Amino acid sequence: MSQFKGQARLPKFAVPKRYDVKLKPDLVACKFGGSVAIDLDIVADTRFIVLNAAELSVNAASASFTQPHSSKVFKPSKVDGFEEDGILVMEFEETLPIGLGVLDIGFEGILNDNMKGFYRSTYEHNGEKKNMAVTQFEPVDARRCFPCWDEPACKATFKITLEDVPSELVALSNMPVSEEKVNGPFKTVSYLETPIMSTYLVAIVVGLFDYVEDHTCDGVKVRVYCQVGKESQGKFALEVAVKTLELYTEYFGVHYPLPKLDMVAIPDFSAGAMENYGLVTYRETALLFDDQHSSASSKQNVTITVAHELAHQWFGNLVTMEWWTDLWLNEGFATWVSYLATESLFPEWKIWTQFLDESTEGLRLDGLEESHPIEVEINHAAEVDEIFDAISYTKGASVIRMLQNYLGAEPFQRSLAAYIKKHAYSNAKTEDLWAALEEGSGEPVNKLMNSWTQQKGYPVVSVEVKDQKLKFEQTQFLSSGSQGNGEWIVPITSCCGSYDVRKSFLLKTKSEVLDIKEFLGCSIAETESGSSCNKNNTVCSWIKINVDQAGFYRVKYDEKLAATLRNAIQNKYLSATDKFGILDDSYSLSMACQLSFASLLTLLAAYKEELDYTVLSNLISISRKLARIAADAVPKLLDLINQFFIGLLQYSAEKLGWQPKPGESHLDAMLRGEILTTLALFGHEPTINEASRRFHAYLDDRNMPLLPPDIRKAAYVAVMQRVTQSNRAGYDSLLRVYRESDQSEERNRVLGSLASCPDPDIILEVLNFLLTSEVRNQDAIFGLAVSSNGRETAWTWLKDNWVQISKTWGSGFLITQFVSAIVSPLASFEKVKEVEEFFKAHPNPAVTRTLKQSIERVQINTKWVQSVQGEKDLPKVLKELPSSKY
Numbered sequence: 001m002s003q004f005k006g007q008a009r010l011p012k013f014a015v016p017k018r019y020d021v022k023l024k025p026d027l028v029a030c031k032f033g034g035s036v037a038i039d040l041d042i043v044a045d046t047r048f049i050v051l052n053a054a055e056l057s058v059n060a061a062s063a064s065f066t067q068p069h070s071s072k073v074f075k076p077s078k079v080d081g082f083e084e085d086g087i088l089v090m091e092f093e094e095t096l097p098i099g100l101g102v103l104d105i106g107f108e109g110i111l112n113d114n115m116k117g118f119y120r121s122t123y124e125h126n127g128e129k130k131n132m133a134v135t136q137f138e139p140v141d142a143r144r145c146f147p148c149w150d151e152p153a154c155k156a157t158f159k160i161t162l163e164d165v166p167s168e169l170v171a172l173s174n175m176p177v178s179e180e181k182v183n184g185p186f187k188t189v190s191y192l193e194t195p196i197m198s199t200y201l202v203a204i205v206v207g208l209f210d211y212v213e214d215h216t217c218d219g220v221k222v223r224v225y226c227q228v229g230k231e232s233q234g235k236f237a238l239e240v241a242v243k244t245l246e247l248y249t250e251y252f253g254v255h256y257p258l259p260k261l262d263m264v265a266i267p268d269f270s271a272g273a274m275e276n277y278g279l280v281t282y283r284e285t286a287l288l289f290d291d292q293h294s295s296a297s298s299k300q301n302v303t304i305t306v307a308h309e310l311a312h313q314w315f316g317n318l319v320t321m322e323w324w325t326d327l328w329l330n331e332g333f334a335t336w337v338s339y340l341a342t343e344s345l346f347p348e349w350k351i352w353t354q355f356l357d358e359s360t361e362g363l364r365l366d367g368l369e370e371s372h373p374i375e376v377e378i379n380h381a382a383e384v385d386e387i388f389d390a391i392s393y394t395k396g397a398s399v400i401r402m403l404q405n406y407l408g409a410e411p412f413q414r415s416l417a418a419y420i421k422k423h424a425y426s427n428a429k430t431e432d433l434w435a436a437l438e439e440g441s442g443e444p445v446n447k448l449m450n451s452w453t454q455q456k457g458y459p460v461v462s463v464e465v466k467d468q469k470l471k472f473e474q475t476q477f478l479s480s481g482s483q484g485n486g487e488w489i490v491p492i493t494s495c496c497g498s499y500d501v502r503k504s505f506l507l508k509t510k511s512e513v514l515d516i517k518e519f520l521g522c523s524i525a526e527t528e529s530g531s532s533c534n535k536n537n538t539v540c541s542w543i544k545i546n547v548d549q550a551g552f553y554r555v556k557y558d559e560k561l562a563a564t565l566r567n568a569i570q571n572k573y574l575s576a577t578d579k580f581g582i583l584d585d586s587y588s589l590s591m592a593c594q595l596s597f598a599s600l601l602t603l604l605a606a607y608k609e610e611l612d613y614t615v616l617s618n619l620i621s622i623s624r625k626l627a628r629i630a631a632d633a634v635p636k637l638l639d640l641i642n643q644f645f646i647g648l649l650q651y652s653a654e655k656l657g658w659q660p661k662p663g664e665s666h667l668d669a670m671l672r673g674e675i676l677t678t679l680a681l682f683g684h685e686p687t688i689n690e691a692s693r694r695f696h697a698y699l700d701d702r703n704m705p706l707l708p709p710d711i712r713k714a715a716y717v718a719v720m721q722r723v724t725q726s727n728r729a730g731y732d733s734l735l736r737v738y739r740e741s742d743q744s745e746e747r748n749r750v751l752g753s754l755a756s757c758p759d760p761d762i763i764l765e766v767l768n769f770l771l772t773s774e775v776r777n778q779d780a781i782f783g784l785a786v787s788s789n790g791r792e793t794a795w796t797w798l799k800d801n802w803v804q805i806s807k808t809w810g811s812g813f814l815i816t817q818f819v820s821a822i823v824s825p826l827a828s829f830e831k832v833k834e835v836e837e838f839f840k841a842h843p844n845p846a847v848t849r850t851l852k853q854s855i856e857r858v859q860i861n862t863k864w865v866q867s868v869q870g871e872k873d874l875p876k877v878l879k880e881l882p883s884s885k886y
């Protein structure tokens with residue numbers, strides 16, 4: 001039997017066709033019983049049936065295999081479970097006959113507290129704590145609910161029946177109810193059989209809910225289920241869902257495949273949302289929206305999340321990846337399409353500009369040597385959790401955007417619709433998508449895209465101007481500053497002096513030279529000084545490469561080109577996307593020690609009249625990271641640097657003020673919150689004072705208008721800046737706000753601000769609070785946004801509590817966020833050693849990849865700090881920078 005252990009995939013001698021699953025959840029004892037009858041096609045001679053099961057106690061005596069039209073019953077002589085592989089092996093005395101048969105198995109399991117498999121979530125009703133039963137099967141946990149062939153390619157139909165369900169509860173599954181039989185306090189609920197689908201998309205929810213309902217124009221019934229009394233908070237998501245379903249039906253050219261779509265808010269939920277076929281589950285914060293008490297960013301999050309999960313109903317559920325190697329097809333594509341839908345629903349959000357913020361996460365992770373290719377080898381179920389990362393999601397979405405840009409929107413959509421039709425109710429691989437796009441566009445998509453999906457990393461394209469020629473050269477970009485040896489087919493686009501004059505080509509080799517003499521009559525090459533626009537020189541031009549940041553790469557300009565771009569930013573000639581790109585590329589080059597800290601600050605100064613949300617939002621997060629590096633590298637200059645950052649934000653802060661303006665834009669509402677939060681973090685006294693004033697008014701009356709949801713985080717962070725061991729009033733008040741609120745969004749906001757406190761003793765208290773029963777396991781990560789001062793405390797705390805943390809979060813993907821949030825900000829070679837030694841002594845396979853990445857980040861920080869220390873002219877540059885004083 002042991003020949004089946006340690007394998008990546010199940011053996012292929014039996015193929016499941018249909019599951020008849022019966023489950024009896026016991027919400028009081030937190031356990032369940034069940035039985036499954038699986039229609040199998042035995043396709044090769046075998047004495048073994050090998051399938052998945054985990055943490056189930058299988059009743060060996062109940063197991064049997066029978067054939068239609070035969071009374072013979074095959075009983076396994078041996079039934080063995082191998083927990084570490086999540087498999088169940090049944091051995092029979094004789095070879096099973098080729099052809100159809102039915103495998104019956106009875107089993108029992110526990111409704112666990114780990115937010116995976118079949119689990120328990122809790123809620124309060126009329127002041128009483130109650131349980132609900134929920135499933136989360138992706139990636140590999142259907143096997144925790146019933147024995148099955150738990151691989152995406154093993155598609156089958158599912159007939160589900162729930163027995164002994166308390167009559168007053170709502171019981172949902174993928175399909176509509178076919179029959180409900182009430183028997184006193186209990187009922188039996190049967191559902192229609194599903195179309196053929198993968199196990200990871202099967203779902204069940206049993207609990208107390210209210211709902212709101214609507215229909216699409218072609219008759220799909222859509223409902224949003226919320227906690228009793230909160231159903232009005234489901235209305236916004238309902239509206240988004242109906243519109244999005246209609247949009248996708250048109251975009252993919254295929255109807256939504258099921259008769260209904262339910263969306264449910266679950267109080268305990270490990271991911272943000274899950275696309276179960278016809279029964280999408282969400283965290284409360286990703287589904288609920290309250291006009292009075294939710295923020296603009298929350299509204300956006302709900303929209304994007306709903307649009308993402310509904311995209312999966314086609315891309316993922318109808319057409320499914322063949323194996324986890326192609327997870328990115330699911331996640332990268334759903335991410336890209338969610339922006340497409342959001343743009344159509346809310347054009348004023350400029351969501352494609354905001355996409356760059358997302359894309360940047362992919363660029364950051366993929367700038368590590370410990371990154372992985374988009375198409376990643378998976379050799380064991382335990383490896384799957386870790387690839388739900390920025391490579392699969394945001395690099396995936398970014399390369400799709402790059403390709404769509406290159407092929408054009410119309411051929412792209414047409415080819416996608418053909419792909420969906422061709423692979424519906426089946427599985428596909430990356431190359432199938434390329435084939436469809438190649439056929440639809442006539443372009444060599446496969447060749448072009450392999451360089452992006454089959455190797456890790458991406459290029460930085462260096463551009464030099466010389467003798468009226470532009471020289472392009474690609475090398476792999478690594479944040480460590482090391483040389484990588486990747487090479488890509490890079491779609492280069494450029495604009496000179498105006499967005500009307502463009503030139504594009506594919507950079508297929510290491511370097512290429514482009515003659516720009518007649519490219520625009522542009523004068524960059526001729527300007528003697530080349531550096532900037534002076535008063536006597538009326539000709540003032542610039543060249544921007546990677547126009548609109550449509551390509552997944554970075555650009556490094558020579559001095560001359562960089563200076564003209566700085567000038568173009570100052571003079572507001574560039575689009576928001578391009579300004580974002582120049583900023584982000586420069587920041588990353590600085591991290592890789594290829595651009596000095598001083599030059600980077602000089603560039604930042606060019607953004608001081610910036611008002612675009614996405615550009616400013618990135619400027620803010622970059623400033624915060626730079627302040628951390630400066631704190632380590634040049635502590636004596638930190639005050640000056642913080643003043644400079646405060647100065648950079650004054651222009652926009654003054655424009656926005658504290659109080660929302662009637663009818664102002666969604667983006668201004670989000671921006672105000674981010675700017676004020678950052679000013680508070682940088683210790684800007686007037687901001688902190690005003691925040692405290694408004695906070696106290698809010699404490700007295702939670703409904704007064706001085707502290708609307710969009711600026712609450714800023715107020716909370718500001719309050720925490722003044723908290724110390726001996727002055728804890730602000731902290732205690734925030735805990736009161738936390739305890740008194742029943743809105744997840746508000747509670748997370750409080751959690752997210754507590755550890756911004758500069759006092760390490762308070763931080764330790766906050767971190768310990770995260771481990772108490774007052775914080776749901778799903779939310780603890782929000783409390784890990786620790787101030788620079790608290791880094792050491794947090795690292796020590798992680799070590800001290802590793803056993804508990806590992807036990808509580810240890811086999812899901814939440815643990816990776818703990819490690820990354822606490823380890824990544826550290827910055828010294830001693831810490832690298834400490835981290836390595838600690839995890840050698842306390843290994844956890846769920847964090848192997850994340851740990852390597854976090855350690856690499858510590859090394860990068862360390863090198864960067866050293867490099868900044870070597871910049872002798874930094875004090876001088878800093879004093880000469882405009883806008884240093886406010």
Ligand code: BES
Pocket residue numbers: 138139271272273274275304305308309312331334335388813
């Ligand atoms: N399929 C995922 C949910 C998931 C994530 C399952 C990780 C198992 C492990 C779902 O479609 C998803 O991507 N959810 C995102 C939300 C989205 C808006 C990016 C999430 O949970 O963050």
Ligand code: ZN
Pocket residue numbers: 275308309312330331334
């Ligand atoms: Zn997804």
